[in-house]
Amino acid sequence: MTELEKTGLDKNETEEDAVRQEQDEILPDTIGDKIETKLNEIRDEIGSRINPVFVAANKFSSNVRQALDLETDPGLLEDPEYGDVICVHRIGYEHYGIYAGANKVIHYDIDPSDHYKICIHQADMEEFLNGSLVYSICEFPKVYGRPTEEIPFAEFRKKFAHPEKAQTLWDVLKISNYHLYTPEETVIRARERIGETQYSLWTNNCEHFAIWCKTGISESHQIEDLLSAVAETGRQIRKGLQVGLELAADFAEEVGKRIEEREKEQTKQGTNSV
Numbered sequence: 001m002t003e004l005e006k007t008g009l010d011k012n013e014t015e016e017d018a019v020r021q022e023q024d025e026i027l028p029d030t031i032g033d034k035i036e037t038k039l040n041e042i043r044d045e046i047g048s049r050i051n052p053v054f055v056a057a058n059k060f061s062s063n064v065r066q067a068l069d070l071e072t073d074p075g076l077l078e079d080p081e082y083g084d085v086i087c088v089h090r091i092g093y094e095h096y097g098i099y100a101g102a103n104k105v106i107h108y109d110i111d112p113s114d115h116y117k118i119c120i121h122q123a124d125m126e127e128f129l130n131g132s133l134v135y136s137i138c139e140f141p142k143v144y145g146r147p148t149e150e151i152p153f154a155e156f157r158k159k160f161a162h163p164e165k166a167q168t169l170w171d172v173l174k175i176s177n178y179h180l181y182t183p184e185e186t187v188i189r190a191r192e193r194i195g196e197t198q199y200s201l202w203t204n205n206c207e208h209f210a211i212w213c214k215t216g217i218s219e220s221h222q223i224e225d226l227l228s229a230v231a232e233t234g235r236q237i238r239k240g241l242q243v244g245l246e247l248a249a250d251f252a253e254e255v256g257k258r259i260e261e262r263e264k265e266q267t268k269q270g271t272n273s274v
Contacts, residue, residue, distance in 0.1 A: 040115040047116030057091050058131030065089065066133065074133050083183020085138040085210045088129055096138075096210035097128055098190040106190040108199060108206040118199045120190075120209060140180050140214060181214055189213045 065071040071089070080086050080099040088095050097107030105128040111121045129135060181189065190213045198204055207220040 043116045047110065047112060051110070051112065051116070054091070055131035058089075058129075059133065061091055062089065062131070062133040071134050072136075077134055078137060080135070080137055081183065083181075083186040083214075085140070085186075085214050086128075086135050087138055088132045088135045090130060090132060094207070095128075095130070096207045098186060098210055098213050100187050100190065106187070106194065108196075108204075108209045117197060120193045120196045122191075122194065138210075138214075179216055181216070186213050 062071060066073070082099065082101045084099045086097055086099050086105065095107070095109065097105040097109075100106050100122060103125045104122050105125060106120065106122050107128055108120050109118065109123070109128075110116050111119050111123070112127070114121065125135075190209075193209070193213075204218070205220055208218045211220075212218040
């Protein structure tokens, strides 16, 4: 084989290797794209069927609340102002968002325009209400301060061996570092997080997001109330079990005494008969 032929073979092998490497790089992306496309189709199918049900349920719930005078008449609603934190009652929970003007709200919720993914996005008021008839405007003390960044309590807590000490210190920090952002700053902070998909019911939900945009503190009173209720339920269960065990022990002791007395009585009767 001549040097020219050998050089030609080496060149062909090099080109084949390059094509093969390119195919190997493209293949995983192609598979990933196909999987993502299929998941999007599934989300669209499920979301398009379930979302109308939630809209109808929220509308029914809102009508009931109005009949019970638990909600303001829609005709008496105040218009939200730019940068307001607004809240709407939904079935089983309250949903929060940042009013961005022009009937738009930035919130952490399912986005029908993006295959029903849970993400921070801008939506119109109708989507935010999701069937509910009214919303409320959250009031904060009108005290402005410099912007601050705070970490979620869940992350803060990890730094401490004793969670109860972390909670105490966290409460102090919340009080000392509370700063209310201006409406413009609030909306800017909300817009900076548009597209985020790191939703967590416990540490990064819609309330965490909205309150963080306004105050720099990431917290959810709904979750805190829920966890407090669970903890109280646990305490009541433990207390009930303790009382039950004490009653069971007293009962067992009483039964033991009666058995002992009966055995003594039988022994005494046997002795007398002899």
